[in-house]
């Protein structure tokens with residue numbers, strides 16, 4: 121097993137703090153089998169040089185095995201600029217068409233839902249499409265600043281893009297116990313994209329006779345998520361609906377401080393990127409208050425992606441043990457990272 | 465006070481059952497001061513004649529003071545057809561640009577949220593834009609059925625459409641105790657529409673010095689809705705985000721069985737339409753199981769819209785009293801309607 125060639129983008133706000141703990145755990149579990157290259161990207165660089173993601177840096181990123189990202193976004197940059205030109209650009213250019221976001225209610229974790237709702241447990245994974253939908257930046261504005269201003273946003277969807285995502289969802293479902301795929305969309309209104317998604321799920325579904333599938337409108341899914349989340353096993357959905365539903369999923373399984381994600385290029389044509397679902401939280405940056413657990417769990421997804429299943433599992437177990445033992449006493453970012461590393 | 469000239473579209477599934485109770489309460493509170501005209505629209509008509517909404521019927525609808533709608537949508541019709549050609553067409557043609565959806569956690573109501581979350585109460589109203597956004601049917605499909613199929617959906621937004629909606633939200637906030645408007649969008653990704661929404665809120669906000677306003681991304685709003693819903697007072701948002709967030713809002717305040725809505729043309733250029741947020745629920749249709757409370761509360765919104773505030777308040781009070789007295793014993797649709805009517 122050769123060392124992991126890891127690109128690290130700590131990024132903005134709490135990014136560097138949580139990434140430090142992720143790296144601590146990654147080093148510990150692999151016995152230092154990680155060669156890191158740190159990339160200075162985000163608000164600091166933009167403020168200093170005006171650069172978001174130079175093409176040469178993007179090319180360098182391609183050369184690594186895998187990327188760990190903290191968080192991107194800062195009030196010092198124009199709103200949305202770093203998100204679009206850095207974070208989303210990496211996802212698109214490296215063809216991260218699977219945005220994988222597992223949600224599991226772990227023992228000891230406080231959820232905002234009543235006990236009657238969570239009694240049956242929560243354990244599902246969202247396969248969010250990562251390179252299409254309303255996220256492609258297509259659209260425009262006319263007569264800006266006048267009373268007749270207009271703005272459009274175009275959601276772009278292809279059979280190619282949807283099929284590979286849906287197939288990934290069925291593959292994952294096939295390996296799980298309940299073997300169920302749920303498509304979330306809004307086909308009664310967004311009929312062009314909606315029908316393409318539905319037909320694709322139908323057709324790919326035929327190739328997986330052991331996997332059942334159903335459908336829910338995205339609005340109805342909101343209700344299920346807070347009244348009957350145990351019904352979900354594998355959710356597949358588009359880029360925007362996936363963004364929305366995974367924040368809700370994170371909230372009901374203990375909060376954004378625990379939610380891990382992978383931006384995956386399954387064929388390995390480019391490195392995949394792992395990151396916590398949370399943002400840069402500039403209001404608490406630098407105070408040691410951020411929970412690094414989401415980043416630590418993201419390193420577990422990272423290892424699993426590299427086929428290092430055993431190490432991945434050990435991180436997950438350490439996190440589970442730490443969560444079960446968490447008291448009401450608040451701990452610092454470093455204390456949580458240390459505690460998890462000690463349990464490995 | 466002349467009689468209310470009411471158009472009734474009972475519609476599909478549980479529509480007729482819940483509308484019957486809404487009319488019962490409306491008759492009782494107004495002492496029969498309602499002249500109704502019933503319109504046979506929905507799946508039955510479509511199956512019999514192939515018609516969804518003939519132009520002549522649309523013209524007739526325009527002649528009434530106000531419309532009460534049950535629910536639209538049935539498995540016997542092509543998916544989404546009745547929703548688009550009947551329900552959405554009415555909203556668009558009658559320029560129902562305000563889709564008003566109040567959310568209040570009432571005493572005695574069971575919520576899926578933990579007590580710690582609901583302790584501070586929930587009482588907000590969503591002002592959902594009703595005639596633009598991704599709901600206009602713009603988009604298309606290419607190479608349908610081939611591996612190279614593509615589908616687009618276009619979100620259309622205008623300063624005109626947004627400004628009148630935002631102004632309505634500020635007007636409502638100005639009359640409420642907390643006087644706060646929260647815009648929900650995703651401007652870091654949907655930058656064209658997002659910036660138009662944000663600028664409009666900023667600018668209209670200047671005209672309302674007593675009203676504060678803030679912003680949340682739609683994904684972050686999911687988290688707030690289940691962890692800190694008391695932060696919301698008046699939410700303003702686009703057609704699709706409003707669809708999504710109001711189902712979640714309904715769920716956390718006791719479920720879709722209680723959620724009322726108004727599709728409003730504030731200037732009265734066309735009749736406004738009131739309807740429960742829930743759908744036609746074909747699986748329980750005809751069984752007397754549907755909760756008519758959402759429709760009954762919609763008749764309260766209807767009366768308030770007509771300036772009959774006193775009657776509107778009496779319905780709300782009757783519902784509040786009924787909810788507070790609800791035991792665990794299930795009651796039929798008619799029993800609930802009767803119980804509420806008795807309390808008027």
Ligand SMILES: CC(C)[C@H](C(=O)O)[C@@H](O)C(=O)O
Pocket residue numbers: 193203204207208363397399652653683
């Ligand atoms: C920061 C933003 C562009 C991003 C997204 O919308 O994908 C974030 O919300 C996420 O979910 O990873």
Ligand SMILES: CC(C)[C@H](C(=O)O)[C@@H](O)C(=O)O
Pocket residue numbers: 308309339537547548551552707741743
């Ligand atoms: C039935 C459907 C078209 C409708 C919508 O999306 O507006 C419904 O979900 C609603 O919220 O009233």
